[in-house]
Amino acid sequence: MKPKLIAQLLLHIITGLLIFLPVQQSAAQEKDDNYGKTPSEMLPYGNYQDAYIYHFHEPQLFLGAGREKKAPSGLTEVRIGVLAPLAGNVMSPQGNQLLQGAMLATEEANVRGGYKGLLFKVMPHNDVGLWGAAANEVVKMSDEGAWAILGTIDDVNSHVAIRVALKLEIPVVNCGDPDPTFTETGIPWVIRVIGDDRQSSYALVDYIHHQQGHKRVAVLRANNRYGRVGVMEFRDAALRIGYPLVLEVRYDEGETTYDAQLERVKNSNPDAVLLWGNALEMGLIVNQMKQMGMDYPIYASDRSVNPQFLEIAGKNANGIITTCQYNPKGDSPKLKAFQANYKKRFDQEPDVFAAHAYDGMNLIIESIHMVGLNKALIRDKLTDLKTFQGYEGVTGEIILDASWADIGPIWMAEIKEGDYIFSPASWKWK
């Protein structure tokens, strides 16, 4: 090779390195520790542009006063607020399961002697009612002297509650809201001990597109915040790996016939359908799809892990695949004991909200045992990313990221002969 040619080649290589090296370095920084365990290929704008700022890589500290406060004298009990849809809402059965899970944890703690002889007491509050009821209920809990709050399920109410909790400086452990934006608010008083829709969506996208090879997914979702925000993560993740949704169509809560939506689904010529909503409507939709001869593979959001869904959809539910934030059929002795005790206490099988509420309440109780009755110190303990990192609850391992979202394992659940078969979600990203 001529020296001139070699020199030109070297120049091109060096120029190429100068152009691409900084980008590669930047991408590498993100790759090792992406927020929310986001696969690098799914980072927002990741293929095109580095962001000016990446949030949630460091926890937001609480730098205010409050740690100096002494516990009041004359207390007769240790109150902990529970916020849930307890009556007057389609999610009330789940809300009551959440409450029961919390109650079981406190009752067991009381058998062990409570906190320095004081019994723990759950202060239940219904978040269904007047517009923005959750805000008013959090104020009431604070006025009642609650040291921390557990709940809730609905993402609108969860958001409303934590803004007030921030003002009142009262720790909140969420055990039922999978909205990813819940912990993306930067509020340093909130942790979540249930996997969110970001994690569920990544598991579903991997399963649907990578493992099953579907290319054309149509989405039928509830016209509420749970449907909108949940699907958002799935849609973005699928799009970023090259599979834009062929259709996203909505239905209102309470609808019982879905002809118009399903006709549109059919016309979009999908090779799979994803449902995102409450158990009741998803069950009805599955039945109607079968009636209309729509035999597409069906995937569903986590709320299909529910006896009501199986009851409504019956045999039609066979083969449907969904996600769950834990494995209720796991063989951990802790889980088995919880399930037995819960059944004995409430004559009911615990659902996902009961199990996560049980874990969440136990974290609160353990925090109080460690630091005493001081809200700021309870917050510090819950959020230090050390004390409870990797906590083995009845729902499995709780792993919190820097925004205090639970990024622990997600499970796939396949319905076979009227039952759920659980397996760990395994992501196989490039």
Next chain:
Amino acid sequence: MKKTLIITGLFMFIPMLLMASEPEKKSSTMPEYGKWETFTTKDGLPANKIFCVRADGDRVWIGTSHGLVLYENDEFKTFTVEDGLAHPGVLSIDVSELTGDVWIGTLGGMNRFSAGEFETFTQFNSGLANDVIYSVVCDREHVWCATGGGAGHYDTYKEEWAIYTERNAPMHEPWTYGVCAGDNKVWIAAWGGGVIEYQYESGNFRDYIDPDGEMEIDLFPDDGVVHDITTAVSHANGILWVATYFGMSRYDGNHWKGYFDHDSGLASNFINFLKAKDDVVYLCTDEGLSTFNSEEWVSYKKTAMGGERLYWKDGESSTKSDPTGIAHSFTIGVDLQGDDTIWVATSYGLSRGTRIN
């Protein structure tokens, strides 16, 4: 040749574009404050947690976690639920220039304090969207409030209420956190929905959001509001200032500009509240009070020895210690009294500073 011309043109044009997006430089003197005094329960306040402060001539209204306080003639007078206050937690206060009435946003409803009497508005007896009132502002005969369930508007002449949520305004979410008024407009900090602007003349809304549409990043700092989780808004001299927990935004009607703790003198990206007066914005962060006049920054922090002032301009920073300092670096509210006095609500006490330049 053509290529060279294009490249040369681009090199000339890009800096011009960048300069066009720079905020107009201000020549006014940046106010500096010192001689800080701290007031706590030892001085007569009902609590050390101070949510807000509002100067009204010679008087100062103070919102605490345990009542409303009036500071007048060097004395604190506390008003409680027994006096008619809707809830002990007072989050926001404004005074009507038209009537002198004091409007008080609490954790349990809104009060109008008029002629020595409290009138209470709640979800049950008025058109209030929710009983948790994060922010209240008086604009002529209009009273606007940001609540846990949407923005509220009360026309004191017609005695009519209106509620604005995602159903009748371009909000992504119904939750609101801050409100301000000026230039015949109202701006609402909609938690998760950026900023909503209401125009009296047309009765129309428009929204300003972070264009990248992602919560976990800010793609470009100057393309809009730096984050959709907005916590406060303030408008003065044609500039809209927006606080978030992720930095601050400045909007001059044409260009947005973002400011963060790593690229400016902002004490922290976690901004609880802000207030603009003339050319200066005062920002209450969790790591001190920052002030900014679009050119230079001065921040105030509490230290073990008293306090310190941190100066920042064009990337150059310096620090001056002060034998006095703000009560606590976790600042929550601020207001100016006249030209020479500043009041700061903090996590542990109320501060009064005096202008020193």
